[in-house]
Amino acid sequence: MENKTGFSMSTRRSSPANRRFLAAKEPLVNKLRSIAEARSKTLYGLTNEILEQAIRAEELGEELQNITSQYRIIKMAKENRSVLIPERIWYQVLDKALEKNGDLFKESFYNSGLWYGKYFSTVSSEAASPEGIRNLFKTIFWNASSFEITQNGDLTILTCIEPNFTESHTEFLSTVFEGIMHSLSYQTNEKKVSRGLLMLTFSKNTLGKENGAQER
Numbered sequence: 172m173e174n175k176t177g178f179s180m181s182t183r184r185s186s187p188a189n190r191r192f193l194a195a196k197e198p199l200v201n202k203l204r205s206i207a208e209a210r211s212k213t214l215y216g217l218t219n220e221i222l223e224q225a226i227r228a229e230e231l232g233e234e235l236q237n238i239t240s241q242y243r244i245i246k247m248a249k250e251n252r253s254v255l256i257p258e259r260i261w262y263q264v265l266d267k268a269l270e271k272n273g274d275l276f277k278e279s280f281y282n283s284g285l286w287y288g289k290y291f292s293t294v295s296s297e298a299a300s301p302e303g304i305r306n307l308f309k310t311i312f313w314n315a316s317s318f319e320i321t322q323n324g325d326l327t328i329l330t331c332i333e334p335n336f337t338e339s340h341t342e343f344l345s346t347v348f349e350g351i352m353h354s355l356s357y358q359t360n361e362k363k364v365s366r367g368l369l370m371l372t373f374s375k376n377t378l379g380k381e382n383g384a385q386e387r
Contacts, residue, residue: 262337269339280343284350299355329371338366
């Protein structure tokens with residue numbers, strides 16, 4: 172039988188009759204105690220903070236688990252020195268980049284994708300799974316109308332649709348996708364890219380990440 176530990180939750184001035192008893196798994200309670208001690212807080216105070224944030228997440232229409240997962244990916248983008256740019260301006264910049272030196276910029280976007288994939292694989296044990304990849308892409312590329320990852324035997328098919336994407340944005344985005352997937356030990360089998368629509372087909376690379384990254 173699973174061991175459970177309880178602890179009392181109440182206001183500091185409440186009477187015993189107003190106190191509430193919460194049951195939790197013993198390892199979780201022990202972990203909370205350790206965290207509270209490290210932060211010079213009481214178990215009471217830390218538990219209340221956690222409950223307040225869970226309630227706040229519910230009021231926002233989100234689950235706390237989703238928020239923490241998204242924060243991890245946003246933190247990754249911050250550490251990669253990513254910046255937010257208005258979409259209209261971004262498209263203008265990409266149009267000029269593709270016109271002036273498209274190959275150079277594609278390489279830069281590809282390398283950025285490699286970095287994202289390698290970072291994500293170090294912080295998540297599910298990074299290379301279809302669900303892990305789906306969560307990563309949907310969080311980073313939130314302006315896509317439709318983003319799907321499907322399996323067809325040994326093939327992983329990535330489909331992204333957004334009518335407002337320009338041709339240059341779609342082209343550069345496909346290289347980011349490839350960089351991420353290659354760093355997660357996938358190799359590109361087929362690539363279909365047109366304005367606002369891209370479909371990339373990958374298979375697991377059995378030769379290792381570096382060789383997979385070169386299969387472009």
